[in-house]
Structure formats: C-alpha cells, structure tokens
Amino acid sequence: MTSPARRRSYGVKGAPYAFLIPATTLFSLFFVLPIGYAVWLSFRKVHVSGLGLGAGARTEVWAGLENYKDALTDNEFYDGALRVLGYGCIVVPVMLGLALLFALMLDSERVRLTPFTRLAIFLPYAIPGVVAALLWGFLYLPAVSPFYYLLDKLHLPQPDLLSGGPLYLALSNIAIWGGTGFNMIVIYTSLRSIPAEVYEAAKLDGASPLQIALRIKIPMVAPSLVLTFFFSIIATLQVFNEPMTLKPLTNSVSTTWSPLMKVYVDAFAKGDIYSAAAEATLIAIATLVLSFGFLRAANRRNKQEAAQ
Amino acid sequence: MSSLAVRKAAPAAGTTPGTAQGPPLRRRIALIPTITLLLGAVYTLLPVAWVVIASTKSGSELFSTFTFLPGTGLMGNLKDLNAYRDGVYWKWMGNSALYAGLGALLSTGVSAFSGYALATYRFKGREAIFNVLLAGVLMPPIILAIPQYLLMAKAGLTDSYLSVLLPQILSPYGVYLSRVYAAAAVPADVVEAGRMDGASEWRIFTRIAMPMMIPGMVTVFLFQFVAVWNNFLLPYIMLSDDEKFPITLGLFTLLQQGNSQPALYTLVITGAFLAVLPLIALFLVIQRFWSLDLLSGAVKS
Secondary structure (H helix, E strand, O other): OHHHHHHHHHHHHHHHHHHHHHHHHHHHHHHHHHHHHHHHHHOEEEEEOOOOOOOOOEEEEEOOOHHHHHHHHOHHHHHHHHHHHHHHHHHHHHHHHHHHHHHHHHOOOOOOOHHHHHHHHHHHHHOOHHHHHHHHHHHHOOOOOHHHHHHHHOOOOOOOOOOHHHHHHHHHHHHHHHHHHHHHHHHHHHHHOOOOHHHHHHHHOOOOHHHHHHHHHHHHOHHHHHHHHHHHHHHHHOOOHHHHHHHHHOOOOOOOOOHHHHHHHHHHHOOOHHHHHHHHHHHHHHHHHHHHHHHHHHHHHHHHHHHO | OHHHHHHHHHHHHOOOHHHOOOOHHHHHOOHHHHHHHHHHHHHHHHHHHHHHHHOOOOHHHHHHOOOOOOOOOHHHHHHHHHHHHHOHHHHHHHHHHHHHHHHHHHHHHHHHHHHHHHHHOOOOOHHHHHHHHHHHHHOOHHHHHHHHHHHHHHOOOOOOHHHHHHHHOOOHHHHHHHHHHHHHHOOHHHHHHHHHOOOOHHHHHHHHHHHHHHHHHHHHHHHHHHHHHHOOHHHHHHOOOOOOOOHHHHHHHHHHHHOOOOOHHHHHHHHHHHHHHHHHHHHHHHOOOOOHHHHHOOOOO
C-alpha cells in the first residue's frame, strides 16, 4: 500500500528538477560561465617582458581595477555613452509615443482598415535590424533617395542626413521604425483586456473619446507602458546593428560610435580582450542598475496608487 | 434632400460630438484614427516598397531614374545574385533557415519543459531559478558573445554551425512566456487526475500537458525563429567562413564590399528584397494562429 505512494511522491519531487535540467545546463554553459569568465578577464592584463618575443614573454597577470579605471577615464567610451544617451532620448519617447497613439487609434470605435494597418505597422518587427538599417541607409543616400529627389524638384536645401546632428535622427528613425509595431501590439493587447463596461459609464456622462483615452485608457494600460519602456531602454543601451550597418555608407559613424561597438573593436580589432571585458562588465552593470532602479520606481508608484 | 435628412438624424445617434455635423460617411468611419493609422502604415511600408522597386532596377538605373519608378533589371539582378560567388547567397538563406528553424525548435522544447515545470510544480528554489533565468534577458548580448567566443575557441568550436546554434537555444523570454502560458492552459486538477490514474510525470507532460500548451508553444517558436533569423552580433563574432554565414551577415559583408564597388549595391538591394520575402510570407500565413496576447503576458484562460 505505502510503497507505490512513496515512490510516486518521490517521482513528483524530482520531476520539476528533471524538467529544468536542459534550461539550467544551457544557462550555466552559455550565460553563467561566459559572464564569470568575462568578469575574471576584466581583472587581468597581459604583461609583456622584454621585447615580447618568444614563448613565455607574454604572460597574463592580475590587473586589479586597472582596466575599469582605464575604461571610465577613456574619452572614447564616455563619448559613446553620451551618443547613446542622446540617441535614446529621441528613440524611447518617440517610439513609445507613436506606439501608444497607434494602439489607442486601433482601439477606437468605427475605425476602418485595422487588419491591414495593424499588420503593416507591425511588419518591421519581422525585418532584421541589419536589413532595416540597410534599407533606410539607401533612402538616406542622396543619389537614390526619393526625399532628395523631391527636395531637388522643390529647390529646397538638401540636408546631409548621414553626419552631425541629423545622423542621430537617421539612426533613431531606424530604431523607431523597427520597434513601434511591437510596442503598439503590446499596448493594444492590454487595451483590449479592459472590460467595455468601464467606458460605458464615462460615455453616458458625455466624455469625449479623447477624455476617455487620457483619463481611463492610458492609466489602465500603465503596466504595459512600464514594460515597453523597460525593454526599450535595454534595447537602446545595446544599440549595435544599426550604426554598424550604416558605417559603410558614411564616414561619420566611427568604429566606436556606441559603447558596444567600442567593446567589439577593443576585443577583436585591437585584440585587447581584457579592456573589452571591463567595458562589457560596466555596460552590464549600467543595464542592471537602470533596470532594477526603474522597476523599483515603477513598483513604488503602483503601491502608492493602490494605497490611495 | 435625403442626405440632409441623414445629417439631421446624426446628432441624435452620434455619441461623439465632433462627428455630429459631418456627412454620413464621417459618422460611420472615425476619420482621424483611420487616417493616423494609414499614415503609420505608409511610414512602415515605405522602405519595403522602395526595396521592391529598387530591386527591379539595373545598376545604372538605380542612380539615374526616379526612386519609385520601376526599372527593367530584375531578371538581370537575380541572375547576378545567383552567380555571385557560385550562389553563396542561397547558401546564406539556407543557413539562416537552419539556424532559425532548428534553433527555434530546440528552444521551444527547452522552454516548454521549463515553463511546464515552473508553472505546475511547487518546489524548493522555484522562484529563485525563474528569476535567475529571467535576469538573462538583461545581459547585453556583447557581454555574452565575447566570452562565449573565447570559450568556444578553447573548445575548438568557433567558426562552426554549433557556435551559432548552441548559445541561442536557451531563451529567457521563451521560458517566461511558456510559464505564463502553461499556468493558464494546464489546469492543476487535470495533472492531478493523471497522477491518480498512475501515469508517470513524463507521460502526464507528453500526453496531457503538451497538447494543451501547443498554441502557446507556436508563439514561442515564432518569437525565437524571428530572434535567431534577425540576430547579427553572434554570427558576426563567431564566424569567419562565409559559407556558414546567415543572411544578415552575408548582406552586411556584401554592403561593406559595395563601399568600394558600387556595382554590388544592386546585389545588396536585390538580396535584401529576397531576404525580407520569407519572413513577410511567414507573417501573413501565421498571424491568424499567433496569439499575440501572450506578448503582454495577458492570457485568457
């Protein structure tokens, strides 16, 4: 009587761990191990003895915080961080603003053609960042761009989109184009989950669609706005593909335009994996601090609102 | 006369004050939202329309004719692309399909196992494991990719198919979605009933839970498929042999060479056009089955 029961409970106890073996194994091998290795490398450097020739002339030694000090005082790294900050200040508000606007429009009454427009706006999600940057890159090139053609016909000045300030807009536009649809769907989905009765009362009180959107809909989808904001910030910090792809088309995107590009150059072009590891660790720490800080702030606000 | 009558009736029926004075058409269609969305669609479709048209232009037409005027070089471009380095382009497409298809399939399996375990069992360390797995989302890909490359080099695996495939099997986002979906789709009493009947845990998972989780797993698969297909950084770091390149990396190298030989631009454009087609087709076919609700974690039970 007791033995099958005991065996069964033993099986149940071990089962979740068994189901999690593939995930935990992969996580250890491809997340924990590389991160640990990167952190380890960030505290190391190569010591060259003599002319650096012959076996044993180049040895790896402990560097302490030296690589971190170098990274934090490196103007190139710092400038890259500032550039990404400027880029993020354009991308995140515009992309999420558009996503929210489109989601509200999709959710409004008597709107037509939504199956088409919804799919069209979501479509860039399926297009690789590299291909998106490539398409826009060509549209920015005066020789092939329809915008320049129109400006030329209208005898208007033709700005150079691929240098200086406009370059930020050019890069931001690619990210906005690629990300708006995804965020729109996330926000739209949570708009759809608001029960209709919530609006009915407001409508009977004579509230306009704009008032309903501002006073009821936007506050109710706040959690999904927080989520999209969070993911947008992470994606912005990690910008790499778009400036990399525009680089062949213009001289004004340097090889170290964003911090991630600098990490790549240090690791593979200069072969200094130790500095690269320290810089990568700093980016990861910045990401974690920003994300957790943001999540805590969002949680606190939610609690405050709940308390009221 | 009749239109006047309709207009008179409108204010009574209309709930939105702004549309009350408009003609009947405006009463039935909300103009501002529809036009806003159409403008959005024009914006998103513009580059796609451009690449479709540009791919029909021959090298000389590309720089001389109006952008949105179709050219006559599509067949020539396709032939050139086909001939480029003995059709390496198609190799890239095949590689992308392999990385994304096989990678997403394995990833979905791992996500399904983990999501099911995290959703249906109560066990020590459950939340800890879940949170640690989720934190993986926050890791910038480059902090992973560089040490992954160095470790792969130690294992002698760099510049191989495995070096691109293996690191992309575990998707923290996929695990998260699977957990959310399994929690909503697999009722606890059904699992318990299976146990009462003496079914093993494995059997309960494969015979009872898995069929219930299929719709959610389709979403996870498609997500991971798009993520792997669109990935650029990892193959860029891992691979040097262009026979193993996925399409993103292939087009990127082609564009880089185009910097010195503009004749390659038409190849890049035609290549980009063809590379976009399968994903657009995939989207159109699967959008009915794709439960986008999962995106925001809002699952209706």
